Every structure is written in structure tokens, then in C-alpha cells.
Amino acid sequence: MGDGLPFGAALIVNMEKNSPKYLELVKWIQQQIETKELQPGQKMYSENKLKDMFGVSRQTVRHAISVLENEGLIRRVQGSGTYINDNRLANLEKRTRVSVVTTYVDGYIFPRTIQGIENVLFEQGYSVQIAFTNNLNSRERTILEDIINRDEVAGIIMETTKSGIPNPNLHLYQEIRKRRIPIIFINSYYPLLKIPHVSINDRMAGRRVTRHLISMGHKKIGGIFKLDDGQGHLRYAGYVDAMNEAGLDIDDTKILWVDTEDVKHLEKSREKLLDRVAGCTGLFCYNDEVAFSLIEILKKEGIHVPEDISLASVDDSELAVLGDVQLTSVPHPMEHLGEKAAENLLKMIKDPTFDGTYEFDINIIQRDSVRKFK
Amino acid sequence: MGDGLPFGAALIVNMEKNSPKYLELVKWIQQQIETKELQPGQKMYSENKLKDMFGVSRQTVRHAISVLENEGLIRRVQGSGTYINDNRLANLEKRTRVSVVTTYVDGYIFPRTIQGIENVLFEQGYSVQIAFTNNLNSRERTILEDIINRDEVAGIIMETTKSGIPNPNLHLYQEIRKRRIPIIFINSYYPLLKIPHVSINDRMAGRRVTRHLISMGHKKIGGIFKLDDGQGHLRYAGYVDAMNEAGLDIDDTKILWVDTEDVKHLEKSREKLLDRVAGCTGLFCYNDEVAFSLIEILKKEGIHVPEDISLASVDDSELAVLGDVQLTSVPHPMEHLGEKAAENLLKMIKDPTFDGTYEFDINIIQRDSVRKFK
DNA sequence: TTGTACATCTTGTACGTACAAATTCGCAAG
DNA sequence: CTTGCGAATTTGTACGTACAAGATGTACAA
Numbered sequence A, B: 001m002g003d004g005l006p007f008g009a010a011l012i013v014n015m016e017k018n019s020p021k022y023l024e025l026v027k028w029i030q031q032q033i034e035t036k037e038l039q040p041g042q043k044m045y046s047e048n049k050l051k052d053m054f055g056v057s058r059q060t061v062r063h064a065i066s067v068l069e070n071e072g073l074i075r076r077v078q079g080s081g082t083y084i085n086d087n088r089l090a091n092l093e094k095r096t097r098v099s100v101v102t103t104y105v106d107g108y109i110f111p112r113t114i115q116g117i118e119n120v121l122f123e124q125g126y127s128v129q130i131a132f133t134n135n136l137n138s139r140e141r142t143i144l145e146d147i148i149n150r151d152e153v154a155g156i157i158m159e160t161t162k163s164g165i166p167n168p169n170l171h172l173y174q175e176i177r178k179r180r181i182p183i184i185f186i187n188s189y190y191p192l193l194k195i196p197h198v199s200i201n202d203r204m205a206g207r208r209v210t211r212h213l214i215s216m217g218h219k220k221i222g223g224i225f226k227l228d229d230g231q232g233h234l235r236y237a238g239y240v241d242a243m244n245e246a247g248l249d250i251d252d253t254k255i256l257w258v259d260t261e262d263v264k265h266l267e268k269s270r271e272k273l274l275d276r277v278a279g280c281t282g283l284f285c286y287n288d289e290v291a292f293s294l295i296e297i298l299k300k301e302g303i304h305v306p307e308d309i310s311l312a313s314v315d316d317s318e319l320a321v322l323g324d325v326q327l328t329s330v331p332h333p334m335e336h337l338g339e340k341a342a343e344n345l346l347k348m349i350k351d352p353t354f355d356g357t358y359e360f361d362i363n364i365i366q367r368d369s370v371r372k373f374k
Numbered sequence C: 001t002t003g004t005a006c007a008t009c010t011t012g013t014a015c016g017t018a019c020a021a022a023t024t025c026g027c028a029a030g
Numbered sequence D: 001c002t003t004g005c006g007a008a009t010t011t012g013t014a015c016g017t018a019c020a021a022g023a024t025g026t027a028c029a030a
Helices: A004-016 A021-034 A047-054 A058-070 A109-123 A137-150 A170-178 A202-215 A230-245 A260-264 A266-277 A288-300 A335-350 B004-016 B021-034 B047-054 B058-070 B109-123 B137-150 B170-178 B202-215 B230-245 B260-264 B266-277 B288-300 B335-350
Strands: A074-077 A081-084 A097-102 A127-132 A155-159 A183-186 A197-200 A221-226 A255-258 A282-285 A310-315 A328-331 A358-360 B074-077 B081-084 B097-102 B127-132 B155-159 B183-186 B197-200 B221-226 B255-258 B282-285 B310-315 B328-331 B358-360
Touching: A021 A047, A021 A058, A047 A058, A058 A074, A097 A109, A097 A137, A109 A127, A109 A335, A109 B109, A109 B127, A127 B109, A137 A170, A155 A335, A170 A183, A183 A335, A197 A202, A197 A335, A202 A221, A202 A230, A202 A282, A202 A310, A202 A328, A221 A230, A221 A266, A255 A266, A260 A266, A260 A288, A266 A288, A282 A288, A288 A310, A335 A358, B021 B047, B021 B058, B047 B058, B058 B074, B097 B109, B097 B137, B109 B127, B109 B335, B127 B137, B137 B170, B155 B335, B170 B183, B183 B335, B197 B202, B197 B335, B202 B221, B202 B230, B202 B282, B202 B310, B202 B328, B221 B230, B221 B266, B255 B266, B260 B266, B260 B288, B266 B288, B282 B288, B288 B310, B335 B358
Parallel strands: A097 A127, A097 A155, A155 A183, A183 A197, A197 A358, A221 A255, A221 A282, A282 A310, A310 A328, B097 B127, B097 B155, B155 B183, B183 B197, B197 B358, B221 B255, B221 B282, B282 B310, B310 B328
Antiparallel strands: A074 A081, A127 B127, B074 B081
């Protein structure tokens, strides 16, 4: 075979620097691999070939090759030859740790979701690494940068931070995609990024709950929605869908937008709440936590659920059946969501073309917080 | 310097097998390091020395040494010599992941504990790996074996599985100690194993709660304790302490031992519960979960708390203030416990002689579930 | 068509030589 | 006592040779 070209290339490289010949050879081979002149799995030039090509001794060639072998780039087989390693197999597919990033650790949904994730991943031999953003974009950034820099995980399961407002870390998600690290969002997601998500159908949930209130005779229906969370936006959209379907007016003054912090201290929004509630017979609550707190606040004002106002929410958590008034609520899949997310992430790891998106169907559990309005 | 001895040793090794000379040399040097003949940091025999000692060429010696260098056991410095690497520094101290192993993910204590752990470790640049035993010794075994075999974590924070009954995995804890992987128990611990723990003082908690009942005039005091959990045993011991101090009789027929599964479905033990409760005016409840369920069960029987019976518990969780009857309870440190465990584990990583044991002080929050008995 | 033997090519082991480059240490000069 | 120089020591690079051992394909025989 003709070997004119390598000669030239070799000489040029050789001239460039005053570094040892064997290191120049290492560099040249690395370049060949990087520029795909040498494909993974393919057989490399034999030692004698390289010796002749570069005009060095076979020992020098062996020195260079042993460096590359220790780096894992190539593989030598006695009697057969030297081969380029498939790097992808050597890296991503050998990994057995998955990173789970969530916002807060709330008391009811998260523990069961993480348990679902861990159960599935553990069975498949993966370990689970966990980090919390505390719903801070700054911390989300640090965590993602850490994951990217360490470059050790097989995939990421991520609960997005403040998905309802523009995220300053989108470039990091781009970087993750560029590196082909499988990632899947849970609960919430960014519609603009084409990243798979596993969640309930939040828009349908908003619609289902509102429809239920309508079917029970309510016409003046307000709502409490989360502003900094994509789920809040979608549930609101579903609420609007249902109201429009029924030909009912949407009264902006009966909608209260809260953020994650507000939810934890709902009593601080007492005046606003009472203002929104006044004149409504039914109310959509973003989740059980909101509904539960609201019932307590209203009770102190002498407003009783469901006698004075009906309300329905989403999550069907422990809170739904813990208080005096058992909540009508849309169940959250909890560990099933975690399991599904983990299963789909594993499929994405095995097959990068697999689309891991899954939305759970919606149903509604009727209890005591909604009554018929005549 | 005399070099008679190495000659003999070398020859013997050389005779043993029909493997390449350079591999025999590798083996010999590895043995020297393992048997501490060559100490970390110390200078190795020079290439020429080894060449003479083993009667091989310098190239063969270099081959052997390069193998060991790639394994990270030794370090070569041109002009100076070859040195034995300090393995501990190269391994354990460079690690930045901590494994957290817990039993179940309950709804209130665990999420805040893990949050405390994660906050502290994240700030110090560590990542957190998590696994759940589901309170099964078999799964605890698999998880620990996995941790040991992978040999990647800087330390372990562990909630013991069924610490109240003999653990079949003690040999794994021995192995972990042998490998000098720092480990710390949380909540519960094995007194026989000298492994540090961070927990509340459970015996004091049992004593404090029982004393409170006694101080409120109760004399016939029963208790519900967890059998499969060391914390249950200790709280019982504290209960006994307090009863003895006050000169009160302990009536075995008023003590109910439950296991972790029973707690989740307390209504299944209804008959036993009613039997134990009968004749008592005060009751120690293992935790809020037990107390909360018990109040519901008793209510259905027409027995009211605190009018008909007083009860106090441990944890002071969300459940304590969620029901109709607000619970008198001993607070669990929750995230503080996680933070303390993480801080002490980090100290143990930096200083292997540090004893990470810490027990939180006990106080009691008085609410509505205990009334004065005349 | 199948199986065996052989030539040939490949990497592996092993020895030897020579000189380069970095470090160390002793010795002499200041 | 300090500084500087040079010799000695140590590892690094580079070449060469020789033979061993494993893999592969071809020619030939059954």
C-alpha cells in the first residue's frame, strides 16, 4: 500500500516541537483517532509499519503505543494487532450511577418518588446520587456544573427549578445534551427544550378538577396557582380550558398566583386569599398543601368547607385524608412516577434515540371538600 | 550496603513460576510494599540496583517499574529515584462521595435529615449517594457489599436495619472498618460495634416522657414500643428508669411491643391495643405516628384523648400538630441530626481517630394530649 | 468440502548499548 | 557558614538485536 502521506504528516509533526519522538508519535496517533482517520474497532498500523513510516526504532513505537494503551485509547492483541478502542463503550455505558436532582424535599411526594426511583435503579445495578437545589437557580447551576465537570454519571433525573420562569441555566442543559448524557425531567419541564419528561398531565389535571366543580353546579370558580412552576401554568391552562368549554367567565380577580415560598406560609397571604375567595362558590387549589392550609385559615374566619365554599386540589397526598375535611383531589403517581422516570432513563441509556416522555392519566378522588351547589 | 538477602528472595520467586521475568519482579515489589518492607514515601531500589539484584537487564527492570507506576503504586522522579506512593492519600482522601443508607423513607423525619446531610456535604464539595434497605437485612447486605466492592466512597452515613434484633451483616461492618472507610450510624446503633453514632438520647427520651406523665399525676402508665429497633429498646429502658425512680410498678400486660410493619397498620393490632390501654391513665407512644393512629382508633371506640387517657410520644413531627389533639412530644432534631452526622463524618474523614458520636439533648413540648390526673 | 500443517505477520519478552536530563551530594572557594 | 561547581547517581529517551508466542490466511491433503 502507498504510504507517502503519513510520511509527510509525521515529519511535520516531528519538526514542530522539541519533545521526545515517542510523544510526537502519541500525539500523531491521538490526532488520527480524533479526526476519525482511525475508526473505533479498526486495526491500527502495525509496529513495524509505524517504525518504517516514522523512521524510528520499534522500541520507540512500542513506548508510544504503551502510553496510549494505558490511557485506554487502544488495545493490543498479541499475534493479531493493535486496535482502536470504542470510547463510548469504555465510558458512558460502563457507568452505573444516576444523579437525581430535586428542588425541595417536601414531606409527601418526594420521599415516595425517590423511593420509586431508587428501587428500579438498584434492581438494575445502578446507584443513586442525590442533590437538592433548594429551588435556587444558583444552586442548580453549581450542581449541574459539578455533574458535568465530574463526568461520571450514566444519566440524570431532574426536577426543574422554578420551571415557570425563565431559567438562566439553559446553556448547561445544552452542554449535557452535547455530551449525550441522558436526562429526563420529572413533574415539570421546559417545553422549549426537547428534553423528555415524566409527569402527570397537568393541563388535564387542571381541566379535570375544574370540570368536576362545574359538574357539581359551581359557576363562580376561582383558583390558586403556582407562578414559579410550570405545573402551575399548565394547571391554570387546564382551568381555562374547562371554564371556556362550559361557557363560564374567568374572573381575573378570583385568581391568586403564589410562589413556592408563599405556599409554605400561606397565612401571610391571608388578606389576598380572603379577597379571592369572596364571591366564589368553588376554588381550584394548586395542591393539597394549599388546600389544607386554606381550610385552616378559612375556619378561623368562620368560613367552612364545603358548606360555604367547595375546593378541590391535586396530589391526593397524606394531607388529603389527614384533616377534618377530607379533600377531593387528583392523585399524584408518586413512586409510580419515580419508577417510570427511572425505567425510561434506563431505556434512554441503552438506546439514545428512545423518547422517555410519559404523562400519567388523570382521575379524581371525590371526598368531602366539594358539595353540590344548587 | 549488603544485598545478600534480596538475592535469595528474588531467586526463589523467579523459580516459582514460568511467567515473564518482569512480572515476577512486579510481584516481588508488590510483596515488598504489602509486607511494609518498603514504606510509603520511601525511596525504592534504583533500577541498576534491581538489575544487579535479579540479574536481569535494566530494560526489564524498567518494564516492571512502569507497570507498577501505571497502577499508581510507585512514582518515578528523574534524577532522584523511584518512590513508594502513599496509597491512602491517593485513594481515600481524594474521594468526594458519601453514601447514605437508610431504611424506609418515612414522610417526616427522613426528608429533613437527608436535607441536613446534603446541605453540609454539598457545601464541602461532597456528593451524596443514597440507598434504601426497605428494612430488609438481605437488601442491607447487598447494599453494603456493593459499597465495599466498588470501593469509591469517602464515608458512610447509615441508618441501621432492625437494630433491635441481631444483625446477620456484622461481618460487613467489620470489613468496612478494616478498610478504614469512616462510617457513622444515625438514629439507632449497635452498642456492641464500636461505631460512632449521632442520635437523640433515646433512653433519656423514654425517661423524660414517662417522668412527664408521672409528674402530671399518672400512676398506671403503659407503653407501646418498637421491638425490631434499638431505639425502641432504649426508650423502654428509659421508661423503666422513670417508673423505678418513682417507685411505680411496671405491669408487663400494659406494654405492647410492635414492629416496623405493625406501626404502618396499627388498626390491625386493635384488640391488643385496647387490651393494653384498658386500666391505664397514661401511655408512652413510641413515636408520633403511633400516637396519631392510636388517637384515631381510640376515638372510634369512644375513648378520648386526653379526657379518658393521656398519651405522649417522641418526634414532634408534623403529625404532632396536624390532628384534633395536638401531641405532647419530644422533638427529633431532624435536619440538625443530619447536619451533625455529616459534620462529624467529615471530621472522621480528616482525622480517623476522631470519635463522631453525638447524642442530642432531650426536651419536651407540652400540648394537649396529656392532662392532669387527680 | 473439510481439516491440517505451514508460512507469515503480529505483538511480547529480553538483552545490550549509548547518551540526555534531572537530582543529589561532596568539596572547594569565597 | 554559605555558595557554586562538578562528579556521581538516577531516571528518561533511543537505537539495535534476537527469539517467543499468538493469530491468520493459504496451500495441500483427506
